[in-house]
Amino acid sequence: MTCLAGALAPLTGCGAPASTFEPIFLQGRAVEPDGDSLVAVTARAIGAIVRYDRRGRVRDTLGLGALRNPDHVQLMGDTWYVSDVENGRPIVVLLGRDGALRRTLPLAGIAATTHQFAVLPDGGIVVEGEDGRLLTLRGDSITTFAVVEVGQRPSLLLGAGGGVLHAIPDLSITLYNGFGNIRWRVEWPWVVTAFVSDVSEDSRGRVHVLVGNPGDNTFTAQTLTPATGEVIRWSVPTDVGSFVVDRLGEVLPAGARWGGK
Secondary structure, eight states: OOOOTTTSGGGOOTTOOOTTEEEEEETTEEOEEETTTEEEEEETTTTEEEEEETTSOEEEEEOTTTOSSOOOEEEETTEEEEEEEETTEEEEEEEETTSOEEEEEEOTTTOSSTTOOEEOTTSOEEEEOTTSEEEEEETTEEEEEEEOOOOSSOOEEEEETTEEEEEETTTEEEEEOTTSOEEEEEEOOSOTTOEEEEEEEOTTSOEEEEEEETTTTEEEEEEEOTTTOOEEEEOOOBSSOOEEEETTOOEEESTTTTTOO
């Protein structure tokens, strides 16, 4: 299959790099592992999920016609969960393994931040409500997952470690288990001027954070230990928000190994 020219620039080289490197962010967007050999990322330009092998070759394109402006994607079991916007309102689109539309879940009036959600192992979808709570959506029911602080900037959510990672800019980062109990919580480790734009979990369960520095328009990717939330690794700055992680956990800019900017 040919590469999708222009859809995701860091992966334009079909004959690209060794499979020992796993992409974690591509052009500022978190990458979702799909088993040990495949990864997936949303492509707004074509309204789809694109799946690649570890060498950067396109395996297939999912959700064409069902997605309009996808951003965050998480795979749980045989279902793809994708954030989207329909008529200006936030939704989560559920697709089958083959990309067929299963259900659309409206989030207007429920979620405080567009494109932010986390999926639990049982399929429950956790979003941040507008009243200081994380809410779990299961079918047509809404329950409280955890009571949280409310920050001045939009929070980030990630399904990680079988639970939920909740990052509140300038306040704290918390990892909850699947029942809403705190595993660990750390104070926000970045300076106020830094802008954390996305979080991801790789196929080995390592959590990564994409940090932007407005002062010089650069990005770094940093790794948190899943055990305590401590920042243990970080990349050199680069002007493109695309990064990979190797088997030993070293975080590197993606340009040198995934076909440039």
